[in-house]
Each structure stands twice: as C-alpha cells, then as structure tokens.
Amino acid sequence: xxxxxxxxxxxxxxxxxxxxxxxxxxxxxxxxxxxxxxxxxxxxxxxxxxxxxxxxxxxxxxxxxxxxxxxxxxxxxxxxxxxxxxxxxxxxxxxxxxxxxxxxxxxxxxxxxxxxxxxxxxxxxxxxxxxxxxxxxxxxxxxxxxxxxxxxxxxxxxxxxxxxxxxxxxxxxxxxxxxxxxxxxxxxxxxxxxxxxxxxxxxxxxxxxxxxxxxxxxxxxxxxxxxxxxxxxxxxxxxxxxxxxxxxxxxxxxxxxxxxxxxxxxxxxxxxxxxxxxxxxxxxxxxxxxxxxxxxxxxxxxxxxxxxxxxxxxxxxxxxxxxxxxxxxxxxxxxxxxxxxxxxxxxxxxxxxxxxxxxxxxxxxxxxxxxxxxxxxxxxxxxxxxxxxxxxxxxxxxxxxxxxxxxxxxxxxxxxxxxxxxxxxxxxxxxxxxxxxxxxxxxxxxxxxxxxxxxxxxxxxxxxxxxxxxxxxxxxxxxxxxxxxxxxxxxxxxxxxxxxxxxxx
Amino acid sequence: xxxxxxxxxxxxxxxxxxxxxxxxxxxxxxxxxxxxxxxxxxxxxxxxxxxxxxxxxxxxxxxxxxxxxxxxxxxxxxxxxxxxxxxxxxxxxxxxxxxxxxxxxxxxxxxxxxxxxxxxxxxxxxxxxxxxxxxxxxxxxxxxxxxxxxxxxxxxxxxxxxxxxxxxxxxxxxxxxxxxxxxxxxxxxxxxxxxxxxxxxxxxxxxxxxxxxxxxxxxxxxxxxxxxxxxxxxxxxxxxxxxxxxxxxxxxxxxxxxxxxxxxxxxxxxxxxxxxxxxxxxxxxxxxxxxxxxxxxxxxxxxxxxxxxx
Numbered sequence: 001x002x003x004x005x006x007x008x009x010x011x012x013x014x015x016x017x018x019x020x021x022x023x024x025x026x027x028x029x030x031x032x033x034x035x036x037x038x039x040x041x042x043x044x045x046x047x048x049x050x051x052x053x054x055x056x057x058x059x060x061x062x063x064x065x066x067x068x069x070x071x072x073x074x075x076x077x078x079x080x081x082x083x084x085x086x087x088x089x090x091x092x093x094x095x096x097x098x099x100x101x102x103x104x105x106x107x108x109x110x111x112x113x114x115x116x117x118x119x120x121x122x123x124x125x126x127x128x129x130x131x132x133x134x135x136x137x138x139x140x141x142x143x144x145x146x147x148x149x150x151x152x153x154x155x156x157x158x159x160x161x162x163x164x165x166x167x168x169x170x171x172x173x174x175x176x177x178x179x180x181x182x183x184x185x186x187x188x189x190x191x192x193x194x195x196x197x198x199x200x201x202x203x204x205x206x207x208x209x210x211x212x213x214x215x216x217x218x219x220x221x222x223x224x225x226x227x228x229x230x231x232x233x234x235x236x237x238x239x240x241x242x243x244x245x246x247x248x249x250x251x252x253x254x255x256x257x258x259x260x261x262x263x264x265x266x267x268x269x270x271x272x273x274x275x276x277x278x279x280x281x282x283x284x285x286x287x288x289x290x291x292x293x294x295x296x297x298x299x300x301x302x303x304x305x306x307x308x309x310x311x312x313x314x315x316x317x318x319x320x321x322x323x324x325x326x327x328x329x330x331x332x333x334x335x336x337x338x339x340x341x342x343x344x345x346x347x348x349x350x351x352x353x354x355x356x357x358x359x360x361x362x363x364x365x366x367x368x369x370x371x372x373x374x375x376x377x378x379x380x381x382x383x384x385x386x387x388x389x390x391x392x393x394x395x396x397x398x399x400x401x402x403x404x405x406x407x408x409x410x411x412x413x414x415x416x417x418x419x420x421x422x423x424x425x426x427x428x429x430x431x432x433x434x435x436x437x438x439x440x441x442x443x444x445x446x447x448x449x450x451x452x453x454x455x456x457x458x459x460x461x462x463x464x465x466x467x468x469x470x471x472x473x474x475x476x477x478x479x480x481x482x483x484x485x486x487x488x489x490x491x492x493x494x495x496x497x498x499x500x501x502x503x504x505x
Numbered sequence: 506x507x508x509x510x511x512x513x514x515x516x517x518x519x520x521x522x523x524x525x526x527x528x529x530x531x532x533x534x535x536x537x538x539x540x541x542x543x544x545x546x547x548x549x550x551x552x553x554x555x556x557x558x559x560x561x562x563x564x565x566x567x568x569x570x571x572x573x574x575x576x577x578x579x580x581x582x583x584x585x586x587x588x589x590x591x592x593x594x595x596x597x598x599x600x601x602x603x604x605x606x607x608x609x610x611x612x613x614x615x616x617x618x619x620x621x622x623x624x625x626x627x628x629x630x631x632x633x634x635x636x637x638x639x640x641x642x643x644x645x646x647x648x649x650x651x652x653x654x655x656x657x658x659x660x661x662x663x664x665x666x667x668x669x670x671x672x673x674x675x676x677x678x679x680x681x682x683x684x685x686x687x688x689x690x691x692x693x694x695x696x697x698x699x700x701x702x703x704x705x706x707x708x709x710x711x712x713x714x715x716x717x718x719x720x721x722x723x724x725x726x727x728x729x730x731x732x733x734x735x736x737x738x739x740x741x742x743x744x745x746x747x748x749x750x751x752x753x754x755x756x757x758x759x760x761x762x763x764x765x766x767x768x769x770x771x772x773x774x775x776x777x778x779x780x781x782x783x784x785x786x787x788x789x790x791x792x793x794x795x796x797x798x799x800x801x802x803x804x805x806x807x808x809x810x811x812x813x814x815x
Contacts, residue, residue: 093680
C-alpha cells in the first residue's frame, strides 16, 4: 500500500537554530501516526510545514503520490489536510458556526452550515450547539469546535497538535473514540503528543524527533512508555522516587471554607475542608472548572476568606494577603505560567524578585537588590536545569517546560513550609515533568507540606500520598492514594465517595 | 432667553447636517477598530480631507470631485499610519496621535491660499414630492446627497459585518489575529484595507464640513470632531446602528447649543461651546464604568501589535 503522505528530507532553519533537519517519514492511509518529541524538538515546525504555514528550506512532500508543497494553509486545506491546533485558533467573541466557517474554504450558507454542524457533531458523539458563543465554552467543547471544523472538510489527513493537554479523562475517551472512527473511515491522523500512554493506546506508528532530527521509528503498541521516553529524551529517564515517610503534624488546615465565585463564570467553593501534613503530598484532582482556580486563589491569598477558615499551624491566616503568607512560608505557583505565575515581558531576574523578595531577602530598606535577585535567578536556573541563555532573558522567551521549571523552582528554593501548585506540569515534556515531580517529592521529604492541584491523574497517582477530588466546588473526603483504584478515583471525580473498604483488598 | 426664538424644525433639519461629519468618520473608525486597529488619527485625516475636498471642489467647481479628492486624501494619510503600524509595527496610539498633529499642520500648509474664499454650492437632492411633506419634508428630505450616503454607509457596514464572509474575516482578525493568521488569513492586508476605508470615511467627513456645513476653509476647522467620532465608536459599543444614533445625539447637542447661543441663553458662550465635548467625556466615563461592558464589546485584539512568527 502506498503511503498517503510522505516527507522527504525536510529541512528548515531559523537564525541560530535548525528546527528541522533532513526529516523524512510516511503516513499510511487510515493510520494514526504519532509524532513524538520534547518541547523544542521541531514538531511544531514540522506540522506547520505540512499545513503550509512554514516553507521548508529544502526537501519535499507528497500527498497521495503527487508532489505537495502548500504555499499557504488554504492550499493545504483544499488538498485535504486539516489541523487542530494546540493553542486553539478560535475567536471567542464569535459563535460556533462563525468559527467553523472561518476555517473552511467554501462554507455553505449560515443556516445550512449550522445544520451540518449539528449533524456531524451528533454523528461523531461530540454534541455542540452552533449558535453558542465560543467564549462561553469549556476547553473540551472548544476543541470539539476545532475538530468539527476539520471534519466538515472531509480531510484525508488530520493533524492534531497535543489535543489532550486540556481535556478530562472522559473527554479524552470521547476524543479517542472519534479518532478511531475516523481511522476506520480511512482518514489518516498525525497525532502529536508527549503523553506516552496515550500514544501507545491510540497510534499505529510513531516517528520520534530530537533536536530537529528523526531519531527513531517504532510501533508504539510494542514499545514500552519508558522506551519511547528514552528515545525522545536521548538518555535514560529518571523516574521520580518516592520515599514513603509517615506524615508528620498538620501544617495547613482548611476548615469549612465557603467562597462565592469571583466572576460570573467562576465556581463557588462549598464547605471545603482539608488537612495537609508535614512531609505529605496532598493531591487534588478534578475536571477543569470545578473550583481549582478558586481554591488556589483562596490558599495563595489572592482572595481573602474568613480568617479562621485557613490555618497554618493552628493559627488563622485566611485574611492575610499573599505577601504576608509568603513571609509565613506559604508559597504558591498558579496554573497560568505567562501572566499569572510570571510576568511575560520581564526578565527572569525581575520575576525572581517578584515572589522571592521576602523570603530570600532580596530587598533592603525598601530598595531592590538586583544583584542578589540575579544570583537567586541563576540558582533556580542551575538547580532546575532551566535552559535559557541567562537570567536576563524575558520570561516570554522561554519554552513552556523551561518556564514551568523556573516558576516551580523559584518557589521551592524559597524553602517554603507549605507549597501550593496548580497544574505543575501542564504542557511540559516528559523529562521536565519528571524533574518537577521529583523536586516536589524532595521538598515533601524535607518536611514541607505540598498541595498539588492537577488534572493529570497519572501525575497525582505518581506523587500524591493523599488524594481528594473537587467536584462543583465541593471537595471529597481525602483517601490515601495507595488505597485507591482508578475506578474509585473516577467515582470521586464524578462527585461520589470512593468505597475504599472494598477495593483496598 | 427666548426659547420660542428657536425654530425646532430647522433645528431638527440641521441636526442631520451637523451629525454627518462625525457619522462618516465614526463609521469608518468602527471598521478600523473591528479589524483590531486603533487609529487615533481621525482628526488629522478629517482635516486633511477637508482641505483636499475644498481645494479640489473649488478648482473644478464640482462637489463630486471634491468629495472624491477628500476620500483619497484621507485614505492616503491613513496609509502612512498603516505603513507605520502594520508593516513597521510602531505603537498605534503614538502613531495615531502623531497623525493627528501631522494632519493639522499639513492641512494648514495646503490651505494657505484658500483662506477666506467662499466655497461652492452643494445642492440638495431633488426628492420630489417627499420634500414637500409637511414637517417630515424639511427635516428629512431636503438634504444634500452626502447625508443619505452616510446613512447608506452605516447600513452597508452593518450588512457587511453581519452577513458577508469578508466581514466575518475582518471581525475574526480583530478578535484574534494569531488565530486568523494560523488559519491562513492575511492579517496585515485586511487591516490595511480597513485602515484605508477608515481614512476615506474620515476624509469625507472632513470635506462635508468644508463643503457643506461651513462652507469655507479655515485652519483647524474640524475643532475636535475627530475625537468625538472616536468617542462615538466606544459609545456605540462597536455597533454600526448605534453609531448613527450616537452621531445624531451629538449632532443634536451641537446644534442645540448654537441655537441656545443665538437665543441669548444666560449661560456664558464658552460653556455652551464646550458642551458636546463635556458630554463626550461623560458618556465615555459612564460606558467604561459599567463593569467592563464596553470593554467586553471591544474587539479583543484592539490596539495589539501583530507580529507574524513561524
């Protein structure tokens, strides 16, 4: 069988960096082909080349046996290549149908289009109302918009760039069912991810990129996740080690915390209680939008609460602002790296100053000591292997994984008594994620109380000692992680208590 | 003060005339802002249009040529802004302000030999029996063509943005230029087209002042109308028909204060003259304070520099 798509010797260089070097691979008809690689391995450049957004310096592609060199996305689309972007290419103020129309070459009349959207979305089990404004949709629903937009064009090759990074486990299942169905209908899929288990479950073939070059090809169903990861990283992967130490005294306690939502789209926290002990990693799972951001804001001090609702060592701190909490040893790293955890256009030195000023004593008499701040930033860069030219680099210029290492490292090096992190490894490649998780475990082993809010269940199962789930602003009863099965966790995420007594056996 | 001295029919009729310059400039700026560009140079483009229109009309004795020249002049000036902000990626606010200052000075230079000359006559559109309807006739149907063109323009812009593919693309570019680029739309070209349209509209608005409303050339004759047009777009929450309502509201205030002056109101003239501008400020404060409602309606990419990468 001749391949549907082939790339031959694709090379693309940017000033100072070769994004793709002599990349060749083939995708068969009706094949789900994985493209694997760490951040910065050249995956994005490669798919942009296929989609006509980037012109290769040399090399050629074929589609269906014919030469294929799309000068722009329009040409790629009309040739039957469709793409679901990692960062959604959607327009929030426009409705679903308008968004779909913008991604099509010859959209039908609005009414006919709305009907087609309803039909196709129902047929593929991706319910979607064509008249809703995209700004009101959840991440999973937004992705459906992108997928439907692609499906309406009957693509022969569908490119998916990290499609599951924002999805809940249930949404991932739905997505996989859709993709498998497309495959059975003869559509080829190029699937980009660094979630190795997903690739093993879904893909028929894999091409692995490292520093712009193809370093391996394999059948992911016959390779272990570890083998894949090591091919990707190029060295043996260090898996986080966990010493099970008995947790110590309670450090952070939350008692019956109830908080109204901050905005019209927010979630109210209802009667949330939890205790994080010294030496413990407390994991909070849950589907996005169930109160994670609100809990994070209440714990970090961005939103004040009843003074007694949050206690550190038994003393109320609920009414204290973030600075005072930092001074007491409560550090936090929010989910959104750019704009929340770090100021995008400020240098790493300046960002280090922003949260490290108190605990690292980077100020004296109200004046900023930039020299010390720079040393602190350099320490973070060195200890957490942040790949950047130096501490004067703007936060925006770092890749997602490197900035995440910096943001988490910046908090850990302030030797906090309590560390609260939200989505610590979101959008981070395997090696960086492993490093961050190890750092969190080390911090807990050193006696700190660590609270991890995450939507990545694998991550929580790997590092958490206790687990509770957030559902519609309510926190479930916490359980020791070792006593929980995946089914229990699923039930807890759905708002039902786990019956640990039966499954622990 | 003698309110009975005010002829309310004339007032309503002149309201439409007074509103037309800011209506034209406002609807043009609306399209520009919908594409995600904030051009603060409306005042400069208006006054350039005013002198281009006046000079061309005077030399050819044709109002049509005058308006065409005004549109071309405004568009040409706007292309300087377009080149600076879209190609050279300069800051839109600073460039827009510079454009206003440049336009004011440049128009004064161009207009030196036209000061004090009486302009040409722009006649009303013969609307036949419609013009003879009592009350409605003088208020609505005895105006020159540009008044009706301006209203037609509002309708066209509304229909363009709402029903056409090109209009949808324009809104998409103003909403999220990175996504539009990823889908293969030519962000810079679309924005340049919008900027040019805005410039032409502002030029028309300016020429309406120098050819119909006044009608002669004086330096700085737009007297802040461009700023009112900018405020109008915010007041209208970026919706075409509301620009029309807003323009008539401001036009009404302008005409009313003139009439009050003529009627000998016991308020100092200065207060009356500043009233449209004060109202502009009040409207902007009220609109902006309503828990970000105005901000919600604004195109999300408004004023942000688009940098093509990858």
